[in-house]
Amino acid sequence: MAFTPLKYKFDKELLELLSDKITSEGASFDRERFRKATQPLLDPLELKDRVNVIADQLNFFLPGDYKSKLNLLVQILGPTNEGSYGTFNDFFWTWPIGSFIERNGLGEEGLSLNAIKELTQRGTGEFAIRPFIRQNPEHLIRVMAAWSNDQNFHVRRLASEGLRPNLPWASKLKLFIDDPSPIFKILENLKDDPEKYVQTSVANHINDYFKVNNEAAVALIEKWSVKPQKDTRWIVKHAIRNYRKKGETWAIELTEKMNSLN
Numbered sequence: 001m002a003f004t005p006l007k008y009k010f011d012k013e014l015l016e017l018l019s020d021k022i023t024s025e026g027a028s029f030d031r032e033r034f035r036k037a038t039q040p041l042l043d044p045l046e047l048k049d050r051v052n053v054i055a056d057q058l059n060f061f062l063p064g065d066y067k068s069k070l071n072l073l074v075q076i077l078g079p080t081n082e083g084s085y086g087t088f089n090d091f092f093w094t095w096p097i098g099s100f101i102e103r104n105g106l107g108e109e110g111l112s113l114n115a116i117k118e119l120t121q122r123g124t125g126e127f128a129i130r131p132f133i134r135q136n137p138e139h140l141i142r143v144m145a146a147w148s149n150d151q152n153f154h155v156r157r158l159a160s161e162g163l164r165p166n167l168p169w170a171s172k173l174k175l176f177i178d179d180p181s182p183i184f185k186i187l188e189n190l191k192d193d194p195e196k197y198v199q200t201s202v203a204n205h206i207n208d209y210f211k212v213n214n215e216a217a218v219a220l221i222e223k224w225s226v227k228p229q230k231d232t233r234w235i236v237k238h239a240i241r242n243y244r245k246k247g248e249t250w251a252i253e254l255t256e257k258m259n260s261l262n
Helices: 012-024 031-042 047-061 066-075 092-104 109-119 130-135 137-147 153-161 181-190 196-212 214-224 230-239 241-245 249-260
Strands: none
Touching: 012 031, 012 047, 012 092, 031 047, 047 066, 047 092, 066 092, 066 109, 092 109, 109 130, 109 137, 109 153, 130 137, 137 153, 137 181, 153 181, 153 196, 181 196, 181 214, 196 214, 196 230, 196 241, 214 230, 230 241, 230 249, 241 249
């Protein structure tokens, strides 16, 4: 079966889907003008640019101020995603909503963060949250520390994923590279998380830090390897996987140690 790039999901059918959801809420929305104005703009663009263009067109065509537009977009999100990884299939259509918040919501931080928390329970808020982290890092650390203890595992995952220094498809987050201790406190809350979706994010997060602050990442892994619970053992092994593939002795020995504790 031929691989279809994800960018092609952000096309005429997605514009129709968004239009259906918006008009079903009784909003004054010219769906035909929205589609005709937006579709030609998408064709030459790659994934993130398509998402951003749709977000900008929603901002242009939706009535009212930012608050009323945001309330409408949150209303159309529908039921929460009960499974993992749905952001790349069932809920990919929510990506422009995240971009809308990212591009327009910095002046309404409280409203925007509440919306991102709702969004990430369907699709993902990992891109939308990053401008807010840069704007108000101390407050966002407190918010995401609270989210790391949330009952919803998508919200807990966002507490890790949104703070990754080298998040794919996102600009680098350099705020905490030299001193990752605020971030590592959040990861401490997640190291025994039972959800594999969360564990994968934590492991990938540490893998990012191996690249930007190796000393701090190694120290964290050593700390977690002293008396690790089952879920922490999996995170440790996944975090060091690239070193293991390269044949690094310390990574192989640490993996063997984790396996011996199973």
